[in-house]
Amino acid sequence: LPPADPFEAQAARDALVEVSGALKVVAVSLTKIANDLRWMGSGPRAGLAEIRLPELQKGSSIMPGKVNPVIPEVVTQVSAQVIGNDTAITVGGMQGHFELNVFVPLLARNLLESIKLLASASRLLNVKCVQGIEANRENAEHYAELTLSAATALNPYIGYDKATEIVKEAASSGRPLREVAREAGVDEETLDKALDYRRMAKPHD
The missing domain is CATH 1.10.40.30 (Fumarase/aspartase (C-terminal domain))
Known part of the structure; x- marks a missing residue:
């Protein structure tokens, strides 16, 4: 579809910045979910231990009995990267001067990476973590x-x-x-x- 304002579309890349902002919201939400799962699964003695997370690797070397929340930790790191990408995209979006923005490669690279990372992390969180959660009744x-x-x-x-x-x-x-x-x-x-x-x-x- 042709842009409503061709001059604005040529001079600025606000649409890419806006999409990145939406991805950042997803990253923030995933971080909240992952952190809640980490806290709820903390234990076995000193934590909340309301749920049991899937055990995907050998337990902690310094805290016997602890199940490392590896997938929630991966998700929080991915989210941090996406938020960092959004900052880079924001700066890139500001570099439009008159009718040209030469930072499009930076915008595209970070935006595509954010999409790929969030898609992979969301699937990973579902398949490797959420589906295997058990309630500690x-x-x-x-x-x-x-x-x-x-x-x-x-x-x-x-x-x-x-x-x-x-x-x-x-x-x-x-x-x-x-x-x-x-x-x-x-x-x-x-x-x-x-x-x-x-x-x-x-x-x-």
Whole structure:
């Protein structure tokens, strides 16, 4: 298709800069996803260990039992390169003088590399990491039982004041909310209704 403004299209390469900006957004999102997976899979003792990442290489030489998050680490490095490419493309896009921009080779080289890197990293993250993730159900249930924010769900059943007392005791003693609430006289049926974590995790009316 012919450009809407031929003079602008000849003098500037804003379209390439804009495409690179969109790729940078993808890189930022992939970095967030990869970092979340690294944190959620950290462990086995000192980390969160909410999920188990696929073991693609021998464990850490200095931390026995640790599964190295090699694919998330690859993705974050790829994303860093794409963001660096975007900076180069931004600078290249600024070099249009009057009716000519001689930095098109730099723009093209970095843009094509970013596309190739993101496509490869996305496939790699899916096939070698995401598809093999397993939930660490025991740890997840343990964290859910220890969370204090769930006490809000007790308010309609026992009132704010009593729920607050239970939270304070659970926080100071380090015990599960359910255990402290049971000692405070909340019956098991009420606890099952109020502290249904599966129901809390799903949208409902």
